Amino acid sequence: MPDQIRVLIVDDIPETRDHLAKLLGFEADIEVVGSAASGAEALEFATRLLPDVVLMDINMPDMDGIAATELLSARVPAAAVVMMSVQGESDYLRRSMLAGAREFLVKPFSSDELTASIRQVYAREREKLDRLVVATAAALPDDERPAGRIVAVFSPKGGVGRTTIAVNLAVAAAQELGRTVVLVDASFQFGDVGILLNLNPKSKSIADLAPELEGAGEPESLDTFVVTHSSGIQVLLAPPSPEMAELIHPAGLKKILETLRRTHDLVVVDCSAWFNDVTLGVLDLADVILTLLTLEITSIKNMRLFLEVAEQLGYEKEKVQLVLNRADSTLGIRVADVEHSIGRTIDHTVVSDGRNVVYALNRGVPFFLSNREAQVSQDVLRLAEAIAGPRREALPERAGETHRAAARKSLFAWRS
Ligand SMILES: Nc1ncnc2c1ncn2[C@@H]1O[C@H](COP(=O)(O)OP(=O)(O)O)[C@@H](O)[C@H]1O
Ligand SMILES: [Mg+2]
Structure with a gap:
C-alpha cells in the first residue's frame, strides 16, 4: 500500500527479527518489507527492496551494523538507518553517526519508542527530500x-x-x-x-x-x-x-x-x-x-x-x-x-x-x-x-552531505 513506511529489519538473532516484525505488524502505517540476518544480506535486500527505514542491529558476526550502515548510506542513500544496540556507549553512538545512522535505540526499548523513532526518522527524511527538490529547482531565479x-x-x-x-x-x-x-x-x-x-x-x-x-x-x-x-x-x-x-x-x-x-x-x-x-x-x-x-x-x-x-x-x-x-x-x-x-x-x-x-x-x-x-x-x-x-554536480552528492548533517543533528537530539 502507498504511504506506508517500508521497514527492513536486520538482526542476526531470528527471535529478535520475529519479535520486531510482530511489534511492527500492529502498526497500520508501517510495513515490514523484509528481514535480513546479516550485514551482507541487509545490503542485498536494501538494494532490491528500497526500504524507507532500516532497523539495524549493531552487533552481528562478519559484517557488523556499523560497516553495513556505511555501505548502505553510499548505495541506498534514501534508506534511513535506525541503529539498535544493547549499549548506549558514546563510542558506538559516535561511530554509528559517522557511518550515517539517523537514530540510535538502546535495547531493550518499548514498542512505542520503536515506532516513534521509525516515524520520526521517516518524516525527517521526507521533509529533507522535499526541501532538496525545491532547493535544487530554485537554485536559479x-x-x-x-x-x-x-x-x-x-x-x-x-x-x-x-x-x-x-x-x-x-x-x-x-x-x-x-x-x-x-x-x-x-x-x-x-x-x-x-x-x-x-x-x-x-x-x-x-x-x-x-x-x-x-x-x-x-x-x-x-x-x-x-x-x-x-x-x-x-x-x-x-x-x-x-x-x-x-x-x-x-x-x-x-x-x-x-x-x-x-x-x-x-x-x-x-x-x-x-x-x-x-x-x-x-x-x-x-x-x-x-x-x-x-x-x-x-x-x-x-x-x-x-x-x-x-x-x-x-x-x-x-x-x-x-x-x-x-x-x-x-x-x-x-x-x-x-x-x-x-x-x-x-x-x-x-x-x-x-x-x-x-x-x-x-x-x-x-x-x-x-x-x-x-x-x-x-x-x-x-x-x-x-x-x-x-x-552534472548531482543531487545524490548533495543529498549525501545533508544526510550526514541531519544524522549528526538527530543523534545529538537523542543525547540531550
Ligand atoms: N525493455 C523492455 N523489456 C521487457 N518488457 C518491457 C520493456 N519495455 C516495456 N516492457 C513491458 O511491456 C509492457 C507495456 O509497457 P508500457 O510501458 O506499459 O507500454 P505503453 O506505455 O507504451 O503502453 C509492460 O508489461 C512492460 O513491462
Ligand atoms: Mg502507458
Missing part, C-alpha cells in the same frame, strides 16, 4: 534559469513501453545526471505512471489543476499539485478516473508544461498513443519527441504513418528521435529491415528484459532504482544522457 526541456515519450501504438521508458528515464536523469525532473502523465484516460511508481491513487492529480487553468495567464506554481517520489523526481499524475480526462484541454496542458519548464531542467511527458488534440499539443510544444517502436510489424507500420504526419506538421528531423524498445527480442525482424522500411535510422535502443521490467512493474519500484547495473538500466541511462546531456 526563474528568469535566469534556461527553460527546461520538454521531452514527449510517444508512440503511435500502445503497449510498446512508453510509460516504462518515461518513468525510468526520469529517474535516471534525476539520480545519475543531477537534473530536476518532473514527470507528467498525459495519458489522461488510462495513466499508469502512478502504478509504476506506487504512488497513492488519492494524491493530487492534473484534474485538480483544472480550475487554476481558467484564467488568462499561467499558474504561478504547481508545487501543491505535484507529488514527490522517493527517487527525487516530481510527478503530476493523470486524473484518477477516465471520465475526468475531459477536464484538461490542450491549452490548459500547454500552460502546465510551460510553467513546469520554468522550474525543472527536464519535463518528461508520458503521452497516450491516441493521436488526439491533447497529444498533438504536447508533441508541438516538445523539444524532443522520443518515438518508441518495437520489432513488430504493426508497430513499424504505424511508425511509418507517424513519420509522414510529423513531416507534414513540419517537425524537424532532430526533434523526432526513434527509440527501438526491446531491441533484441527475436521476432524474425531485423533492425536493418526496420530502418529500411521506415526510411530512417534508429537513434536509440533499449534491450528487452522481461525479468527486471515486469518484476519492477509489479512491485511499483522503477527498475532503474532496483537494478542499476542491468543492461536495460544502462540503455535508459544512455538515452537520458543523449537527451539531458552529461552528468
Whole structure:
C-alpha cells in the first residue's frame, strides 16, 4: 500500500527479527518489507527492496551494523538507518553517526519508542527530500534559469513501453545526471505512471489543476499539485478516473508544461498513443519527441504513418528521435529491415528484459532504482544522457552531505 513506511529489519538473532516484525505488524502505517540476518544480506535486500527505514542491529558476526550502515548510506542513500544496540556507549553512538545512522535505540526499548523513532526518522527524511527538490529547482531565479526541456515519450501504438521508458528515464536523469525532473502523465484516460511508481491513487492529480487553468495567464506554481517520489523526481499524475480526462484541454496542458519548464531542467511527458488534440499539443510544444517502436510489424507500420504526419506538421528531423524498445527480442525482424522500411535510422535502443521490467512493474519500484547495473538500466541511462546531456554536480552528492548533517543533528537530539 502507498504511504506506508517500508521497514527492513536486520538482526542476526531470528527471535529478535520475529519479535520486531510482530511489534511492527500492529502498526497500520508501517510495513515490514523484509528481514535480513546479516550485514551482507541487509545490503542485498536494501538494494532490491528500497526500504524507507532500516532497523539495524549493531552487533552481528562478519559484517557488523556499523560497516553495513556505511555501505548502505553510499548505495541506498534514501534508506534511513535506525541503529539498535544493547549499549548506549558514546563510542558506538559516535561511530554509528559517522557511518550515517539517523537514530540510535538502546535495547531493550518499548514498542512505542520503536515506532516513534521509525516515524520520526521517516518524516525527517521526507521533509529533507522535499526541501532538496525545491532547493535544487530554485537554485536559479526563474528568469535566469534556461527553460527546461520538454521531452514527449510517444508512440503511435500502445503497449510498446512508453510509460516504462518515461518513468525510468526520469529517474535516471534525476539520480545519475543531477537534473530536476518532473514527470507528467498525459495519458489522461488510462495513466499508469502512478502504478509504476506506487504512488497513492488519492494524491493530487492534473484534474485538480483544472480550475487554476481558467484564467488568462499561467499558474504561478504547481508545487501543491505535484507529488514527490522517493527517487527525487516530481510527478503530476493523470486524473484518477477516465471520465475526468475531459477536464484538461490542450491549452490548459500547454500552460502546465510551460510553467513546469520554468522550474525543472527536464519535463518528461508520458503521452497516450491516441493521436488526439491533447497529444498533438504536447508533441508541438516538445523539444524532443522520443518515438518508441518495437520489432513488430504493426508497430513499424504505424511508425511509418507517424513519420509522414510529423513531416507534414513540419517537425524537424532532430526533434523526432526513434527509440527501438526491446531491441533484441527475436521476432524474425531485423533492425536493418526496420530502418529500411521506415526510411530512417534508429537513434536509440533499449534491450528487452522481461525479468527486471515486469518484476519492477509489479512491485511499483522503477527498475532503474532496483537494478542499476542491468543492461536495460544502462540503455535508459544512455538515452537520458543523449537527451539531458552529461552528468552534472548531482543531487545524490548533495543529498549525501545533508544526510550526514541531519544524522549528526538527530543523534545529538537523542543525547540531550
Ligand atoms: N525493455 C523492455 N523489456 C521487457 N518488457 C518491457 C520493456 N519495455 C516495456 N516492457 C513491458 O511491456 C509492457 C507495456 O509497457 P508500457 O510501458 O506499459 O507500454 P505503453 O506505455 O507504451 O503502453 C509492460 O508489461 C512492460 O513491462
Ligand atoms: Mg502507458
